[in-house]
Amino acid sequence: xxxxxxxxxxxxxxxxVFAERGYLAASMDEIAExxxxxxxxxxxYYGSKEGLLxxxxxxxxxxxxxxxxxAITGAxxxxxxxxxxxxxxxxxxVDHKQxxxxxxxxxxxxxxxxxxxxxxxxxQQTDLIGAVITGLVPGIDQVExxxxxxxxxxxxxxxxxxxxxxxxxxxxxxxxxxxDVVWRGMAxxxxxxxx
Amino acid sequence: xxxxxxxxxxxxxxxxVFAERGYLAASMDEIAExxxxxxxxxxxYYGSKEGLLxxxxxxxxxxxxxxxxxAITGAxxxxxxxxxxxxxxxxxxVDHKQxxxxxxxxxxxxxxxxxxxxxxxxxQQTDLIGAVITGLVPGIDQVExxxxxxxxxxxxxxxxxxxxxxxxxxxxxxxxxxxDVVWRGMAxxxxxxxx
DNA sequence: CCAGTAGGTTACTTGAAGTAAGTTACCTCC
DNA sequence: GGAGGTAACTTACTTCAAGTAACCTACTGG
Numbered sequence: 001x002x003x004x005x006x007x008x009x010x011x012x013x014x015x016x017v018f019a020e021r022g023y024l025a026a027s028m029d030e031i032a033e034x035x036x037x038x039x040x041x042x043x044x045y046y047g048s049k050e051g052l053l054x055x056x057x058x059x060x061x062x063x064x065x066x067x068x069x070x071a072i073t074g075a076x077x078x079x080x081x082x083x084x085x086x087x088x089x090x091x092x093x094v095d096h097k098q099x100x101x102x103x104x105x106x107x108x109x110x111x112x113x114x115x116x117x118x119x120x121x122x123x124q125q126t127d128l129i130g131a132v133i134t135g136l137v138p139g140i141d142q143v144e145x146x147x148x149x150x151x152x153x154x155x156x157x158x159x160x161x162x163x164x165x166x167x168x169x170x171x172x173x174x175x176x177x178x179x180d181v182v183w184r185g186m187a188x189x190x191x192x193x194x195x
Numbered sequence: 196x197x198x199x200x201x202x203x204x205x206x207x208x209x210x211x212v213f214a215e216r217g218y219l220a221a222s223m224d225e226i227a228e229x230x231x232x233x234x235x236x237x238x239x240y241y242g243s244k245e246g247l248l249x250x251x252x253x254x255x256x257x258x259x260x261x262x263x264x265x266a267i268t269g270a271x272x273x274x275x276x277x278x279x280x281x282x283x284x285x286x287x288x289v290d291h292k293q294x295x296x297x298x299x300x301x302x303x304x305x306x307x308x309x310x311x312x313x314x315x316x317x318x319q320q321t322d323l324i325g326a327v328i329t330g331l332v333p334g335i336d337q338v339e340x341x342x343x344x345x346x347x348x349x350x351x352x353x354x355x356x357x358x359x360x361x362x363x364x365x366x367x368x369x370x371x372x373x374x375d376v377v378w379r380g381m382a383x384x385x386x387x388x389x390x
Numbered sequence: 391c392c393a394g395t396a397g398g399t400t401a402c403t404t405g406a407a408g409t410a411a412g413t414t415a416c417c418t419c420c
Numbered sequence: 421g422g423a424g425g426t427a428a429c430t431t432a433c434t435t436c437a438a439g440t441a442a443c444c445t446a447c448t449g450g
Contacts, residue, residue, distance in 0.1 A: 003396080022310075024219070027437060038399055043439065122353075143361070147354065147372040154353025155346040155377075158317075162345045166338070177342045182350075185380030198427080222406060233430050238408065 015056045019098040060099040061121045078136045090171035093160045125153050137190045210251045214293040255294040256316045273331045285366030288355045320348050332385045
């Protein structure tokens with residue numbers, strides 16, 4: 001099997017095993033076995049257990065950014081941007097329960113590099129949102145824009161988890177909550193007329 | 196040394212070592228050595244490495260709840276409750292940088308039980324906030340109250356982290372941001388006059 | 391047919407979690 | 421005041437998983 005394909009397959013399996021067992025309890029032997037390959041191959045391609053984890057996180061991160069950006073292009077008006085971005089995120093979660101469990105629970109896990117990588121996902125989202133806000137309200141204080149972005153990301157992440165406990169709340173409704181509460185609060189601050 | 200005192204000392208040291216090295220890289224041997232005791236004593240009192248971690252988390256959780264509840268008693272009006280609670284949280288973080296790093300980065304780490312314990316902290320906070328909201332607006336939809344509580348907790352947690360990257364933002368200002376954005380957004384929904 | 395290399399394996403070392411069995415010293419009760 | 425029980429502690433081990441060294445195999449180009 002060609003290297004690229006094997007690497008992709010390893011990420012797939014690793015994501016599943018990490019999500020199932022947790023990072024610590026997951027063993028490289030099990031991952032290797034389920035891939036149908038021997039352990040040194042994992043080390044050949046990813047260097048370490050941590051490297052494999054980071055590979056998983058990185059893959060999820062890339063896809064999330066991709067989907068979010070595609071979702072918000074073409075939106076009309078700030079509320080629409082926020083709404084579409086949020087929806088893309090909530091849908092990403094539904095489609096990638098495994099990856100998401102991994103990100104939230106496992107990746108914050110090891111030595112600094114993995115923490116950095118996960119935190120990088122959130123940074124990526126806050127940067128995107130911060131840029132959108134700054135674009136919409138050019139005169140806004142930079143620190144304030146950052147704070148808003150953090151609030152959006154924090155609310156959203158938490159609501160995503162809450163949705164798992166309450167299956168009747170889907171992406172659409174979760175999006176509504178964030179838009180209704182956070183957007184109105186923000187709008188009241190950044191526009192004279194309250195949004 | 197009496198058992199209770201030794202146990203407390205172990206938590207103290209463990210928290211520091213976990214925060215310094217990360218949960219994985221922290222070794223029971225090092226913790227034992229820094230406590231000035233041999234490894235089996237740790238196992239005698241906490242059962243496992245994970246048990247020790249959970250002990251740390253539990254301790255932090257208890258203290259956080261304690262401080263928050265003390266902070267909000269005697270507050271006048273809903274906004275004051277929110278404001279005081281938030282301030283208590285942000286101050287807790289400043290006072291407990293180590294514990295906080297542990298909670299956010301490390302505890303979400305291991306087998307399910309630790310995840311549960313950490314998630315329990317957030318549940319504790321959302322329950323408290325949910326109860327406050329329901330108390331303030333008796334007719335509110337229960338699901339909506341929950342969603343608001345999640346939004347408050349998510350925003351706050353994220354802003355706390357953001358504060359670490361921006362030392363010039365202290366607890367007071369972070370509190371302002373959450374109150375200004377989230378409270379106004381909520382108020383617009385739960386009261387007819389928008390605040 | 392030979393050589394080089396991509397993709398792979400077996401069998402090992404190392405290091406940390408967890409444990410069994412024993413030791414010290416204090417405190418109590420006859 | 422000595423026997424005995426128990427709380428606090430240690431040494432010396434086992435086990436299990438991460439990581440590695442050294443070797444193998446089959447295909448491809450000359």
